[in-house]
Amino acid sequence: MKKRLATILTRQDFWVGLAVIAVGVAGLLHIAYGNWRPGPAVGPHAFPQMAYITLIIAGAIIAGGVAFGIYDTPLDRARGIVVTGVAVVALGVVMFWLARVVGVFVSTAATLMLAAFVLTPDPLRRWPSTIVLPLVSAAVIYGLFVTVIGVPISGAILF
């Protein structure tokens, strides 16, 4: 019994289920003690409340399923994916901020070149895809969004 419990505790889906339950409980507490207005028959809290209860039940099934051998195998590349995700989001934020400072063309070209250099082995030898292609792509993106569509990204000092 102790061994079985120890095995369950090592399964990722057990903790995933608990996390889902925690979200549901936090939501119900927010509805109970937060600033929610009452409404006629069922107020604005009724549907979110149903969703939170559903989350708790689903979380219990996910966590409980581990005891019956129903669980997903963790991804071996999860850490790499998370790191890439954070890097992509950070790069996206920086690129968008730069677009408003130095212009769409420069920020896009710089971002694409950086990405190409990071992803391409021996990037200088493959200069057409790491230097020329980002410049051409940036020009096309500038043409599409700034010239054709006219997105209001102001404050550009270059283009």
Added chain:
Amino acid sequence: MLESFVEALALATDPWVILYVSLGVFMGVTLGAIPGLSGDMAIAILLPIVFFLEPASALGLLTGIYKGGMFGGSISGISFGVPGTPGAAATTIDGYQAKLRGYPNKAMHTALYSSVIGDTTSDLILIFVALPLAIVALSFGPVEFFALYAFALLLISALTKGKVAKGIAMAALGILLAMIGRDPIGGSLRLTFGIPQLAGGLALIPVLVGIFAVSELILQLADAWMRKARRIVEDTKAKAEGLFEDYDAKADRLTWREFRGTLKATWIGTGMGTLIGALPGAGSSLAAFISYGLAQQFSRRRQDFGKGSLEGVAAAEAGNSATSGSTLIPLFAFGIPGSATAALFGAAFILMGMTPGPRLIYDHTAIIYALFIILIYANLVNLAMSKVLLPVYSKVAMIQSRILLPIVCVLAIFGTFAAGNSVVDVWVMLAAGLLGVVLRIYGFPLAPLILGFIVGPGAERALRQSLLIGGGDWMHLLSSPIAVGLYATAAAMILLFTVILRDRTQPPKPATGKEGSP
């Protein structure tokens, strides 16, 4: 009626619309052929462009991408054993074996013809079924509509990748995301946590692009970064070079007799694909595998399946493509997107000022009829273009994803900003992308989340109206026989698909198959 049809014909055959359909097919097949990129991703990224096009042109572009992407996925599956889209995984089983045995051209042509037959039939079913169903839906009250929303949510949660509890949790999360902002009845703020920018709620485009496209891009970039994608391509390239040393191109032409031999499998795939496509959540992947399994059962040469059988290619590809028209039936008839693609089309309608649902056909008759015409002739464009460009497309599948992914990422960011000229939308999209990544890592299906996000407000309105009519009595939700029937049907179908059919249609593993997402 006739007047609307003439107007629709004029809209659909406008040279610009034809051009956009052709461009869409080209983009769809090209992106579908590249492992990791798909038609759905292209539709999600191009949604903001919908704002700037005429409705018929926009729908033509999206339809072309969708249809092209359906077939495109099988090109890299047959060429390199790497399905370009999850829906093409079943085609890869026999398609790649056919290539290894020296007849890739036959396999690709079989896939193309089956895809077009399945797709066209499915479109015709959509055209003839959506209108009568919409008439039925017009008589629905809030009790029936709430049951219908619950039916769709339950079914899509249960059938997506067979993860019932995780699917239901995602549907609930999608509903909660849709609840952010003002309460549609009382007007009070909900779930904004004091952030004023959230008072208007989350916009559809950033959530869709973030959850679907950005999260997938991040996974693909992670792969490229870890050089896994490169290894796969180099491996398949080496195999291809070795294999084609004694390749006889003349012998690798699909004869009429061979094509006729695949027709039974094609029709089995078409029937199953159309049926399964109409069910919310079942998806093209499941349709393709069930069609493959059934065609094997009814084949005289069932021992050839898994060894390069053209029947296997035909059944899987027809099953995959036949979901394309029928998956739009719930959207047109009830306003409920039955799949990720239908959700994207629903979003496009909303962006063009058209509300998906039973009134859609009546309020925008000319545009919807034009879409029906486009759906049919886009298949012919797909057939002609793919047939001519097949040799080129098989090379397109070799384009390194490391080159394309950053460009697609930048397009997603500027496209989302262009849709609403809102910086908050960009942050929401990036946050949704990260959320999508985390959910994918922990094995949560994303389609129920999107369905919950889209139908959440409608379901809430229907629930609260039902309870107001019923004086707050929850049993009022069971007062309609149609509603009870829908709940019972949902339960029966979940049981059928998760317990009975899944066990019977477990597919054999493809030789070197790889799904685009975990």
